[in-house]
Amino acid sequence: MAGRGQSWGRYPRATQRIVSFSDRHSPLPSADLSMLPRGNGRSYGDSCLNSGGILLHTRSMDRFIAFDPATGVLECEAGVLFADVLDLVVPQGWFLPVTPGTRYVTVGGAIANDVHGKNHHRAGTMGHHVRGFELLRSDGQRMQCSPTNNADWFAATVGGLGLTGMITRATIQLRRIASPWMITESHRFGDLRSFFDLSARSESDYEYTVAWIDCVARGRSLGRGVFSRSNHAPAHPDQRPNPPKDRPGIPFTPPVSLVNRLSLRAFNQLYYHWQRRKVAYATTHYLPFFYPLDGISDWNRMYGPRGFLQYQCVVPPTDAEAVVLDLLQLISQSGQGSFLAVLKQFGSVPSPGMLSFVRPGTTLALDFANGGPKTFSLLDKLDALVSAAGGAVYPAKDARMSSANFRTYFPYWKDFMPFIDPSFSSSFWRRVME
Template sequence: MTASLSKVISGWGRYPVAESILVRPEQMRQVRMPEGDSLICRGQGRSYGDAAISSQGWVMLTERLNRFLAFDSVTGLLTAEAGVTLAEILETFVPRGWFPTVTPGTQYVSLGGAVAADVHGKNHHHGGTFAAHVTELELILADGRRQRCSPGKNEALFWATVGGMGLTGIITEVSFRLMPIETAAIVAQHYAAPDLETTFKWLEDADHDDQYSVAWIDCAGRGRQLGRGIVMGGHHAGRDELPSDWEEPLGFSPRQPKNVPFDLPRFVLNRFTVAAFNEHYYRRQGSKKRPFVTNCHDFFYPLDALNDWNRLYGKRGFLQYQVAIPEPHAYEGMRCLLESLASSRQPSFLAVLKRLGPGNAAPLSFPLAGYTLALDLPMAGEKVLNLLRRLDELVLEYGGRVYLAKDARLSPESLRTMYPRLGEWQQIKRMVDPEGRFQSDLSRRLQLTGAP
């Protein structure tokens, strides 16, 4: 193992924090298990809560394990080390006419993290999660063995690793398929929905749907305006859809984000400033009545325009709360969640509603056929924690679940109800890691693993 450093770290939400022992191998041959201690891997640190921190073990940084290993220019099959980021893939392959088939809302996520969290994007109802396009993984198990797995070979280990939050082994290699594109542009269309019923109607309507679709929700809306939002659709532009002044169809350059130089004071984000921003955003985005052509950065990764945008929530950080509710009860459940949030008067600076397709074979994968809502809430101590406990009760009532990659405070009892296949996952975990060597603060909080 390479040299270690003890440092206080957190997830992207900056809550909670933990002093962890960090190690950073420079090459894959240096990767191995620590003697007699637990380990969790950390890619870009973009999981929001405590999934990639450990107050009682080692944290392995995989950022230097970022080499491309093979690419088939006919099928789009890419094999790379797990530390490779989507940003590096975009920079390398978009100019060649290839794009990740599934991408989350940030390009700064590693392949290992994309598998461990089984990330999804604006096209889940059409293309599934990231794992739907993965053909093979390589893991280093707790006993040091290297093990390859896929949907057709060692499939139980494969599906336990997908969505398994890094707790089955060290993901070293990922093979997955990119999709061909003609241009680096997106044809987008916005629709202003005056209420939640219309938002749902347009997300389900084939005339408003597209290759990608998502809705921004104004959480400050109440009464008749509850759940009003902007439904945004889009697809990869063909060459014949580009404006005449679009210089290079596959032109793509890394964005130079602006910095957030300091933590904002707590008083800046309150229900009044959030309401004012939301009103402005609703009117501005809703005024775009016709389809328009934009770039990949603005459509897929708007928040990546700001480095360290999590500093907008101040030193105490924030909690992202993302839930999925199955189709039969999705509208009613989301309405109850938004009503409870509005009555609490806790400001949510960002709220996103997406349609989900069927789930997959992974016991801990988050998406299910229905809808998902993601909320950002400034950390305000017990006040916001109590609110989220009330929202948990609603989610459980409607048969939903919380996304572990965004979680920082869920109870183990709620987890067991939300993920009924948890026991199946734990059985596989005990087979490949009988001593519980792979642990994180999330796994200990949720009682997923015992002490090593």
């Protein structure tokens, strides 16, 4: 089936042939075109697109194979959603060891992008909790990969953007919890220095830390935001695990982006002052803490028909405060940005994948409505700061980084090349290998 495709950011768009792949025991299709596995398409740029080629749609490969409630070891097919994993294991006292900001990603996609969460300083990336997986190559070979078996293929596939072959099934180690509730603290802070102080004071006692940043603040308010830290709550007989109801979604794509200079300033001003006390305490269900946007269906439509570009970078600890301040200054001056700008610290645990994005330092992530040349010009300026600082930009959220920058951000790209399946490619990979 041929058709136009897009990522969650709705930019860029691609024309490709879509082939559903539901039986993990079947061979890959024979074709003259390049192939790329795609899970639920929640990457933001073109790493999940294959313009002019074939997309192997794996969402129907969604069966659980085994789960041991005594040890928390789960084996499932690659198309299983994190949401389905949580529905199965949370009532039995287990939780995902690492989760990104949406639960609508597949297990295979999470491994291929080596996703991270709010607890990197404790748990590392997703790849640290993968016991093994089966990798199906276009020549029919089925490789059993783990940190100790075909370890080089394991390292290439974790964070390998789906280019080494198709993950058909995986085994992951979950983490024990006592309840579906989170004990949270929210600290309103007035400048960037306070964010770094709060992060340093929170790492030893809190598993999850993250901050919302006002990306349009200026002057002395530049870098202000709300810092959240949280731990899983103990069991309590009076607590009922009823998840919150979803909020109304966005039923259609508006003719223009609803995210603009005026709406951003109004929302950020309101959000920053919504919490009247400097510190607020709450016990909340895990869903709104980990997945604040999942409750709004099709929220990506609010950026209008041109879509948006998400930008996530990491800068190393040396001069991180100064570099992040410069990034926020550029963003604020541009009048562009997002309602949900996220700032957090990565720990020192090395990522297991050759092309893994995460490394020690500070990461900033936010969305930009696609305003054409002015948006791309801003992102180029951000790239220059990140590159000069020795940082990197996240491929899963990129739609436009240059080939030169990619090779600077990911110095092991040459070591990765021999592991690429000769029949696999993506729009992203062709772009950064120009």
